Amino acid sequence: MKNLSFAAVLLAMIAIIGSACTPKQGVTTDINKAAVKGNWVLTDVKYEGIPDNAKVTVFDQAEAKCFIGSQWVLPDNAAMGSYTLNASDNNCAPASQKIVWSLFKGANGMQFQFKKLYSGEKAKNVTDGYRVDVLGAGSTMTWRANVNFEGNNAAIIYTLQRQ
Numbered sequence: 001m002k003n004l005s006f007a008a009v010l011l012a013m014i015a016i017i018g019s020a021c022t023p024k025q026g027v028t029t030d031i032n033k034a035a036v037k038g039n040w041v042l043t044d045v046k047y048e049g050i051p052d053n054a055k056v057t058v059f060d061q062a063e064a065k066c067f068i069g070s071q072w073v074l075p076d077n078a079a080m081g082s083y084t085l086n087a088s089d090n091n092c093a094p095a096s097q098k099i100v101w102s103l104f105k106g107a108n109g110m111q112f113q114f115k116k117l118y119s120g121e122k123a124k125n126v127t128d129g130y131r132v133d134v135l136g137a138g139s140t141m142t143w144r145a146n147v148n149f150e151g152n153n154a155a156i157i158y159t160l161q162r163q
Contacts, residue, residue, distance in 0.1 A: 031110035033076065033103060035137040040072040040160040049154030050147075056156065058145070059116075059130050061085070064156055066092035072160060074101055081114075100126075103134070110134045112143060132158065 045064045050056060058064045062085060071084045079102050085095045100123040101114040115129040132143035143158040 031103065031134045031137055036103065036112065036134065036141065037074050037076045039163040040074065040141060041163055042067050042070045042072065042158055042160050044068065044157075044159040046157040046159075047154065048157065049152055050149045050156070054149070056147070056149070058156065061095065061097070062092055063090070065090055067158070071163075080117075104131060106131070106133070108133060138162075 045068055047054065047056070047064075056064045058067065061067075066085055066088060069086045069088065071086075072081070073083070074081045079100050080098070081101050082096060082098050084097075085092060087094045098117040099114040100117055101112065104111045104113045110133075111131045112134050113129055113131040115123055115126040117123060117126065132145045135142040135144055139162050141160040141162070143160070145156045145158070147154050147156060
């Protein structure tokens with residue numbers, strides 16, 4: 001009887017600890033293609049170790065803040081997709097870019113990686129691309145890009161909302 005009570009207490013403790021470690025609703029730490037594919041809008045860009053008013057060009061395209069409001073289409077069909085930048089009040093030019101995307105298991109977890117595709121190019125012939133850490137994906141997705149800013153380690157945090 002004493003062993004049965006000990007086992008019941010142990011199971012209860014495991015259940016309590018396990019429920020305390022569950023992720024927030026709408027976000028999964030099990031990052032896979034199914035969690036990432038879909039249509040997204042990039043809703044926020046934050047800097048860590050970079051002044052908020054800094055002009056930081058990302059993805060060899062535009063300033064990071066110009067990506068706020070951008071539409072990311074990440075379908076499951078052979079991982080072809082696109083992103084579209086909208087014109088804004090921050091002197092940002094509109095642009096549309098075809099990409100091929102995938103997930104990569106990096107040393108610190110899953111990374112979203114993509115290559116830009118221009119007219120007539122095949123993905124296998126494109127050697128340059130971009131990677132960001134995926135911190136979570138569900139109804140929102142968060143990317144973290146570690147960067148060097150003026151000789152110091154810094155990061156850009158992107159928040160996307162599923163459409």
